[in-house]
Amino acid sequence: MVDMENLLVMATAWTGLLASNDLVIPDTKNTHNEQIIYSTDLFRKPNKRKIALQKRLLAKKIKKQIQRNVDKVLVFAPHPDDEELCCGLTLTEKIKQGSTVKIVFVTNGDAKSFDFDISKSYGRLRKSESIKSAIHMGIPIRNLIFLNFPDGYLDKLDMTTPITSSYTGENVTHFSSYFPGRLYTKKALKSSIREILIKEKPHTIYFPDPQLDKHPDHAAVGQIVMDIITEDGLKLDTQAYQIHGTKKVAALSLPNRLKLELIKFFPSQFHSPEYKKFMEHFASLPEVFKGSSPNSQ
Ligand SMILES: [Zn+2]
Numbered sequence: 001m002v003d004m005e006n007l008l009v010m011a012t013a014w015t016g017l018l019a020s021n022d023l024v025i026p027d028t029k030n031t032h033n034e035q036i037i038y039s040t041d042l043f044r045k046p047n048k049r050k051i052a053l054q055k056r057l058l059a060k061k062i063k064k065q066i067q068r069n070v071d072k073v074l075v076f077a078p079h080p081d082d083e084e085l086c087c088g089l090t091l092t093e094k095i096k097q098g099s100t101v102k103i104v105f106v107t108n109g110d111a112k113s114f115d116f117d118i119s120k121s122y123g124r125l126r127k128s129e130s131i132k133s134a135i136h137m138g139i140p141i142r143n144l145i146f147l148n149f150p151d152g153y154l155d156k157l158d159m160t161t162p163i164t165s166s167y168t169g170e171n172v173t174h175f176s177s178y179f180p181g182r183l184y185t186k187k188a189l190k191s192s193i194r195e196i197l198i199k200e201k202p203h204t205i206y207f208p209d210p211q212l213d214k215h216p217d218h219a220a221v222g223q224i225v226m227d228i229i230t231e232d233g234l235k236l237d238t239q240a241y242q243i244h245g246t247k248k249v250a251a252l253s254l255p256n257r258l259k260l261e262l263i264k265f266f267p268s269q270f271h272s273p274e275y276k277k278f279m280e281h282f283a284s285l286p287e288v289f290k291g292s293s294p295n296s297q
Pocket of ligand 1: 078079082
């Protein structure tokens with residue numbers, strides 16, 4: 001997972017800099033035409049022992065990172081909360097190991113009401129819940145990417161003709177989006193996802209399984225991600241998850257406490273006893289993925 005070559009290049013450059021803070025000035029009065037080396041730190045000569053120690057410490061740090069299997073992770077969540085339901089514990093563990101985790105929220109989850117203001121306000125609430133939960137996991141806000149494509153419409157997007165959301169009245173991404181002003185088309189959504197994959201260069205992605213996940217938004221995101229991977233020949237670990245639809249996994253004997261804690265960051269989803277039960281049920285399910293690694297392809 002760690003790019004060993006890059007880390008070693010960085011280590012060499014860093015230790016090299018420590019030794020290159022000296023100025024080499026020709027001494028014109030010196031009859032032997034010798035050069036005199038002045039340290040930029042006038043009172044200290046380069047300390048070889050200190051540099052050697054720093055080199056050893058850096059090598060130790062790199063070794064530790066490799067042992068801890070540091071990863072660069074990107075999660076695709078069609079709606080705010082999917083990232084917790086699919087992978088909250090997995091992501092928490094990755095962060096503990098020192099991995100970088102970024103989350104792409106494709107919609108704000110604002111398919112609430114035909115009153116535009118109610119829906120938009122609901123979308124903002126769901127965004128804020130995901131932000132709080134991410135911070136709880138140790139994911140900084142700068143690692144959260146909100147695209148603001150239309151909730152409930154991802155499987156209905158036309159390739160080039162923009163669709164208008166009946167929940168928000170919008171047909172273009174909001175100015176607060178990571179990509180503001182993009183039309184609600186499949187073409188724009190696909191190129192947004194592709195641009196993020198190119199920019200972030202993740203080692204591992206978590207995304208909805210286009211075959212197993214029965215929510216139309218989830219299946220649509222999963223299919224677009226798969227299409228890009230195939231078309232661009234991307235080499236990365238793909239971990240497909242399923243949230244909606246019948247699951248073939250045995251429930252845990254007890255709900256996981258941390259997962260329950262994470263789910264409680266989403267009170268907007270406890271709008272009915274049934275849905276609250278649906279959400280909390282995830283604390284009793286193991287996080288399983290249909291994985292594929294470039295090494296096994
Ligand atoms: Zn969802």
